[in-house]
Amino acid sequence: MRVENGNNFQLYIFNFQTEYDYRRLVIYGKTQLILDQNYESYGISDFVSDDDFLRHHLFPTEASTIHWNAWLSRHPHKKEEWEQASKLLEAVRLGLSDYARTYLSEEAENQLLRRILETNALLTREAGPSPVRQLRSRWISYAGVAAAVALIIAGWAVFDKSRPHADRYRQLTESHAGLLDEKINTGSEPITVLLPDSSSVNLSPGSRISFSKSYGTAERVVYLSGGAEFDVTRNPAAPFLVYANEIVTRVLGTRFTVTAFESDRDITVRVATGKVSVYRNGALTGTEGKKGVQQELVLIPNQQAVFVKAVELFSKSLVPEPEVVIPSKKTQPSFVYNETPAGDVFADLQDAYGIEIVYDAEALSSCQLTASLSEESFEEKLDIICKSISAAHQVVDARIIITAKGCK
Template sequence: MQDYRNFEPEELAIDPSFQRWKLLDDPADRDFWKEWLVQNPDKEELVDKAYQLLSTLNDVYTRFPGERATVSDREVQNEIQRLSQAIDSQEKPSVRWYRSEWVRYGMAASIVLMLGLFWQYGVRSTEPKSGNVTYDELVAQVSNPLREVANTTNASRQVQLPDGSTIVLKPKSRVSYPDPFPGTTREVYLVGEAFFQVHKDPNKPFYVYANGLVTKVLGTSFTVQTFEDNKQVKVVVKTGKVSVFAGTQATVTQQKEDYKLEGIVLTPNQQIVFTPTDTRIVKSLVAEPALLEKPVQKQPFSFRRTPIAEVFATLEKAYGIRIVFDEEIMKSCYLTASLEDEPLFEKLDLICNTINARYEQLDAHIIINSDGCGSL
């Protein structure tokens, strides 16, 4: 059971039970939250703020046509400005609630993302959630004959697919696929862990089905991890882009109607963890972001009284990770340092210690918090 007493409003707004109560008036969740408020009367303000945030962002999301509408950064920023003005008018603002505008923007972007998933797979879908769909259940539903490859050894095994794509299948893993791929899609079913190097074919999307999660690509490389005794699924992108979505039949059918990458889109150094029991997808950075395979990685990270905006731009290009900061507040910040072999987060530690700033990860972004550098 979640310890909701320690939740912040933005955390409560993305909780599935709270959303089902406030958006759907689900009887079970309604009873739970009414009883919770009886036991925690001092948390009425927390619930009110979370509901205000949820309601406002719900209005944003429902203005977009279609079940798979993409919420742009500009729309999020505009809505945050409107939301901020409404909340700022309250008499007793929460200290943590009023962090820098950049942090509020990042939090709201994550909430919009989660709210979009809730609408797509909870409110608008007429069929039940996919839940823990096992590998055997997945392959049993396929009408076309499938070829299965099982790796029972202690070493990785390479599998060549009929379209020229390759799979590095890890030990204790299995994969099934039709040979050849029929129709206009390429579909693979996985249990365990595998690294995919997908042959590019924009006219024939490639799908990986794993325990209730579908990964869709047009041509890229990525890793999928899922095991029957671990209900979560992880997708990690190495090159290119992939999109992920919960694997109900309705959402799969919608995705197959076009060749775009929609849903949650991942780029290099990003990952998601999917929990099928509540259809929750959490997006983040990988533990150790790697330099992109571009000429920029050969350039030294040497800076001599370099404006901090240029430093962050260099890191963004090198790692493909967005760094969010207030350029106006940090316009007097400069860096003199030589950063070579350090991992990205060590580079950020050094930079932030030098200019008296702080950073945090949020929704696969780096958020920089700073009060400025004065005359430094």
């Protein structure tokens, strides 16, 4: 193969493993890439629908990596959309529907998920054992060297990429050296840390927390690595901020739990009482001021936010075991029913647990319940109610959606 344009170029020779590699032979330099698709007009949804984009993210090869790096270097104005498309694709793979829905309809998300599964199956078959080609024997020594270099580069890339995540706590606190008090739990049981404003922290084993020596005078800021449950003294004039790796949690006065061990793939914030807002630490994630990036999630009791570090995305859902959080001025329901309308039963659950329950009142108008549910958990209550009235339920964005045909 020759290129006669008078320019210098590099010829990359690959140990081809799939049909995709053969189609994507790359000559890179001042010469354009062979078979370079016109992605100039592509948006986020176009990228995730593209076969080559999909293949690269599911089964990246040396050829595809060089191709996309070269294309992005020539089209830097498309880099942000390309990266958002990468995150959208990963969100669909991980089932983060609330994020995916900002770009795709439910039908489009389901179609993309089917394509991901089909492409995965196809590429897995293509990457399986294949006959040795005569062409390959001529290149065997070059391929071996190239593979070794690629492994070294890939290993360094993984190591280099992981370092910032491992040092998040240090990054957050090093600029305040000498100005912070630090508490470390080296034991096997949680310890209680009392802050100057009487807020308390139940610090998990293997965790550490730092706060300013002048805490409470102008601001209430703590830095966390690991897990902790916070019971915050209310002070509207001084919001309480928890910096935990890539995210920030902001509250006025409430009880909540943050789990942010640096070795974990996720960061979780769970709310027991009150209301909190959770958002990225833009200075660490590089998303400050970027368009199309989730900016903030607001959580109420029995809700949780999970931040997936790999794709830097939030998802909101119910905590695994919701607890009764009924306001002190109200009386807790007995959860004992005798031919009680289903709508009243769901109203009791909604008031007691603070969880929104969506249902068709007209469809359930003739449904009644006779049962004692005082000892059951929230999930058990919900299962019994739905089975009794031939209904089904699902959790969507921390809400309960009830579907039913009605009762005769």
